Amino acid sequence: MSSLLNTSRPPVFCPGCSHERITRSLDKAFQNMKLSGGQIAVVTDIGCSGLFDTFFHTHAFHGLHGRALTYAAGIKMAQPGLNVIVTMGDGGLGIGGAHILAACRRNLNLTLLILDNFNFGMTGGQFSATTPSEAHVGSGFLNQLERPMDVCQVAISAGAAYVTRCSGYSKHLTEEIEAAIRFNGFSLIDIWGICPGRYTKQNRLTPQMITEMLSKLPSITGPVANNSRKEYNEHYRELSAGLEPVLPPKKVAVKFRPPEPGRQEVVILGSAGQRIITAGEILCIAGLTAGLRTTQKNDYNITVLRGHSISELILSPEKIGFTGIESSSVIIALSQEGVDRRKGLFGRLDDHALILKPPEINTPMSPAKIHLMDFKSQRIKPKDWALAALSVMAKLNKVIHNDMLRSALGFKFKDNTLASAMDLVERVDIT
Amino acid sequence: MPYALMEGNEAIAWAAAESGCRFFAGYPITPATTIFNSMLKILPPLGGICIQGEDEIASIGYCLGASMAGLKTMTATSGPGISLYSEHISFAIGSEIPIVIVDVQRLGPSTGSATRGADGDIQFLRWGSSGGLPVIVLVPVDVSDCYTLTLHAFNLAEQFRCPVFIASNKEIAMTRENIDIDSLEKPAIIDRTSPPTNHPFLPFEVAADRVVPYFLPIGGDILVRQTSSTHGPDGYITTDYDNIAKNQERLHKKLASGISRFSFHETILAENADTLLLAYGVSARAARDVYRKQKNRNRPVSLLILKTLWPVPDALIRETARKFKRVVVVEMNLGQYVREVQRILPDKSVEFIGQMDGRLINPRQIEEAIYHV
Numbered sequence: 095m096s097s098l099l100n101t102s103r104p105p106v107f108c109p110g111c112s113h114e115r116i117t118r119s120l121d122k123a124f125q126n127m128k129l130s131g132g133q134i135a136v137v138t139d140i141g142c143s144g145l146f147d148t149f150f151h152t153h154a155f156h157g158l159h160g161r162a163l164t165y166a167a168g169i170k171m172a173q174p175g176l177n178v179i180v181t182m183g184d185g186g187l188g189i190g191g192a193h194i195l196a197a198c199r200r201n202l203n204l205t206l207l208i209l210d211n212f213n214f215g216m217t218g219g220q221f222s223a224t225t226p227s228e229a230h231v232g233s234g235f236l237n238q239l240e241r242p243m244d245v246c247q248v249a250i251s252a253g254a255a256y257v258t259r260c261s262g263y264s265k266h267l268t269e270e271i272e273a274a275i276r277f278n279g280f281s282l283i284d285i286w287g288i289c290p291g292r293y294t295k296q297n298r299l300t301p302q303m304i305t306e307m308l309s310k311l312p313s314i315t316g317p318v319a320n321n322s323r324k325e326y327n328e329h330y331r332e333l334s335a336g337l338e339p340v341l342p343p344k345k346v347a348v349k350f351r352p353p354e355p356g357r358q359e360v361v362i363l364g365s366a367g368q369r370i371i372t373a374g375e376i377l378c379i380a381g382l383t384a385g386l387r388t389t390q391k392n393d394y395n396i397t398v399l400r401g402h403s404i405s406e407l408i409l410s411p412e413k414i415g416f417t418g419i420e421s422s423s424v425i426i427a428l429s430q431e432g433v434d435r436r437k438g439l440f441g442r443l444d445d446h447a448l449i450l451k452p453p454e455i456n457t458p459m460s461p462a463k464i465h466l467m468d469f470k471s472q473r474i475k476p477k478d479w480a481l482a483a484l485s486v487m488a489k490l491n492k493v494i495h496n497d498m499l500r501s502a503l504g505f506k507f508k509d510n511t512l513a514s515a516m517d518l519v520e521r522v523d524i525t
Numbered sequence: 526m527p528y529a530l531m532e533g534n535e536a537i538a539w540a541a542a543e544s545g546c547r548f549f550a551g552y553p554i555t556p557a558t559t560i561f562n563s564m565l566k567i568l569p570p571l572g573g574i575c576i577q578g579e580d581e582i583a584s585i586g587y588c589l590g591a592s593m594a595g596l597k598t599m600t601a602t603s604g605p606g607i608s609l610y611s612e613h614i615s616f617a618i619g620s621e622i623p624i625v626i627v628d629v630q631r632l633g634p635s636t637g638s639a640t641r642g643a644d645g646d647i648q649f650l651r652w653g654s655s656g657g658l659p660v661i662v663l664v665p666v667d668v669s670d671c672y673t674l675t676l677h678a679f680n681l682a683e684q685f686r687c688p689v690f691i692a693s694n695k696e697i698a699m700t701r702e703n704i705d706i707d708s709l710e711k712p713a714i715i716d717r718t719s720p721p722t723n724h725p726f727l728p729f730e731v732a733a734d735r736v737v738p739y740f741l742p743i744g745g746d747i748l749v750r751q752t753s754s755t756h757g758p759d760g761y762i763t764t765d766y767d768n769i770a771k772n773q774e775r776l777h778k779k780l781a782s783g784i785s786r787f788s789f790h791e792t793i794l795a796e797n798a799d800t801l802l803l804a805y806g807v808s809a810r811a812a813r814d815v816y817r818k819q820k821n822r823n824r825p826v827s828l829l830i831l832k833t834l835w836p837v838p839d840a841l842i843r844e845t846a847r848k849f850k851r852v853v854v855v856e857m858n859l860g861q862y863v864r865e866v867q868r869i870l871p872d873k874s875v876e877f878i879g880q881m882d883g884r885l886i887n888p889r890q891i892e893e894a895i896y897h898v
């Protein structure tokens with residue numbers, strides 16, 4: 095195969111920049127693999143390493159600083175057959191740290207070349223996540239305060255299945271790059287290089303010194319045995335292949351007439367864990383069985399098993415506008431914190447309204463009728479009170495009737511859950 | 526008529542699937558999480574991809590990559606996430622990457638109140654990205670709108686190669702409501718346009734009779750370049766002032782040129798009304814109640830409900846408002862879109878009703894404000 099280098103756009107790196115060597119090695123690796131430009135996407139980060147996409151006749155994607163791995167992942171998931179190569183500097187490594195960790199954990203078949211030259215070249219030689227503390231860089235004394243990170247160790251800890259650290263001057267650079275591309279999973283090569291434009295203006299660093307520095311570090315080359323596992327895309331397809339297609343929520347057949355004409359507003363005032371939202375949904379479905387329009391507006395805090403839980407429900411023969419409660423037909427008061435959260439509602443009740451509550455809940459004065467529900471003596475558990483209250487409403491023919499409620503339960507639940515819900519609504523005593 | 530029961534977020538997910546969306550990436554955030562949950566159920570069995578990003582920046586980044594590789598993509602978040610999306614929103618605008626972005630607004634600023642609604646991001650969606658180029662923002666009033674506007678959002682994103690926002694609100698997104706998907710008025714599904722084969726392909730070249738470049742996916746036989754840098758038709762950096770100016774101008778005009786086709790709205794006129802209520806989103810529901818209640822009384826009001834907020838339908842607003850002495854803008858914030866209305870109607874009395882405490886604006890408040898009772 096011939097070179098994929100773009101002859102009309104030759105590399106424009108500073109004389110002596112190791113990026114130039116890496117560009118040519120990458121091209122060699124493509125040639126050795128007999129890849130055509132259409133089989134490759136070069137995704138580049140920001141900085142001098144971000145110029146790579148322009149030097150090749152391949153698909154190319156150049157984006158924002160630190161984010162190259164995110165685009166690469168999207169491309170690879172959409173086009174699993176493509177060889178996706180990401181070039182990024184040590185600057186992108188710092189700003190995109192979360193994405194590197196995610197790529198290591200995910201093991202999607204991408205190849206990340208970190209062009210590690212210990213500083214931000216393009217913007218003036220500021221320190222990066224790999225700048226030695228003793229180096230003289232464009233960030234004054236600030237790099238003396240921070241320690242450089244070992245991206246290879248970090249990658250291995252994060253689960254990378256293939257990690258190599260090597261010199262940009264290595265005789266085997268092409269083979270290293272080729273092996274990384276061939277690896278079926280996420281591969282990362284940390285390539286140490288020299289930036290004569292910035293870094294070596296103030297610091298001494300030669301290919302020889304890089305070799306010596308690397309020789310003092312534990313060698314990290316290729317597959318990481320402990321992290322060996324399935325490639326993400328293949329694994330994703332494998333797990334999703336067995337999934338049954340889902341269908342949109344079914345329509346509820348209209349079978350009944352509602353017990354009362356006109357718009358009905360119901361509020362369930364309770365606490366998290368009392369299944370308030372589910373009861374609200376069942377009431378809505380019951381409304382749909384009688385051809386009514388319905389809305390369910392819920393109010394709760396971000397805490398999961400604590401705090402108030404309130405469901406505001408409207409059942410109406412007409413299209414529903416405002417989804418808040420103006421004047422309730424029924425208030426189901428199941429917890430004191432729920433009631434306290436909506437005290438204002440009670441002032442707007444008229445004498446047609448009905449309050450359903452267990453005896454121990456206090457509600458503000460109002461002209462509404464109060465129906466006490468002594469669920470404790472009926473041995474109904476608090477988590478079932480909301481559904482039991484719907485049964486009380488149905489038995490009183492208020493807003494819904496028994497057939498509507500039973501039909502809604504049949505729509506919502508199946509098997510054992512349905513049987514016990516049916517049993518519960520049957521059992522509720524309203525005397 | 527039989528209905529299903531669905532919340533706004535579910536309706537968006539189902540409509541996305543119907544539009545052909547096969548890639549979703551998102552990061553869990555109340556009140557947008559149920560879009561992610563729904564997409565995770567819907568997409569994998571369809572051969573689609575649903576990814577939980579490591580953060581919001583990554584989530585939209587995945588979408589941009591997948592979109593350029595040929596898939597219809599969507600992401601969803603709320604205020605804190607939309608803030609993080611910003612760098613990628615401007616990328617999608619400037620580099621013409623189709624994507625649907627759902628902002629399920631919560632009460633802000635900042636982390637604000639995760640489980641309370643607001644329409645506080647309306648100006649942010651328009652201006653919260655570098656470069657200041659226009660975007661499309663659609664705003665649903667109810668669950669049925671969530672469905673149909675999502676279909677439109679994908680069509681617009683594909684046609685114009687741009688990000689399209691659905692500015693939802695916790696109060697629609699997480700409110701369950703009756704919906705009959707079969708009876709909705711749905712647009713035909715539109716896909717991005719491939720170039721004619723008799724012409725060499727340049728990724729950002731615009732044919733003389735078009736305002737948008739043709740699309741080919743990264744990964745196909747023909748090489749495609751994408752770049753966030755200021756680029757010429759070939760997708761390489763350009764420093765040519767004339768070229769740059771021409772392209773920026775086009776990015777501005779390409780949406781403006783289509784306004785009349787996608788300024789979704791409802792106009793409900795009452796006879797003898799001297800006041801026009803202008804509302805959008807969940808507040809339009811309260812406004813509609815006011816219209817209904819007052820239409821047979823002695824001071825009826827007319828109603829303009831906007832479902833496309835950006836680009837601003839200047840002509841529509843000017844034309845609709847012409848016969849009215851007074852225009853009252855209702856929105857769930859402390860005054861954002863009213864600025865546009867005031868700009869368009871400098872000679873009219875433009876009043877404002879707003880609220881930002883997590884509660885819905887109710888019909889009584891609107892009546893009190895317009896009748897000064």
Ligand code: SF4
Pocket residue numbers: 106107108110111112113142211215216288289290291292293
């Ligand atoms: S600034 Fe440094 S990294 Fe950039 S091209 Fe010059 S030598 Fe290479």
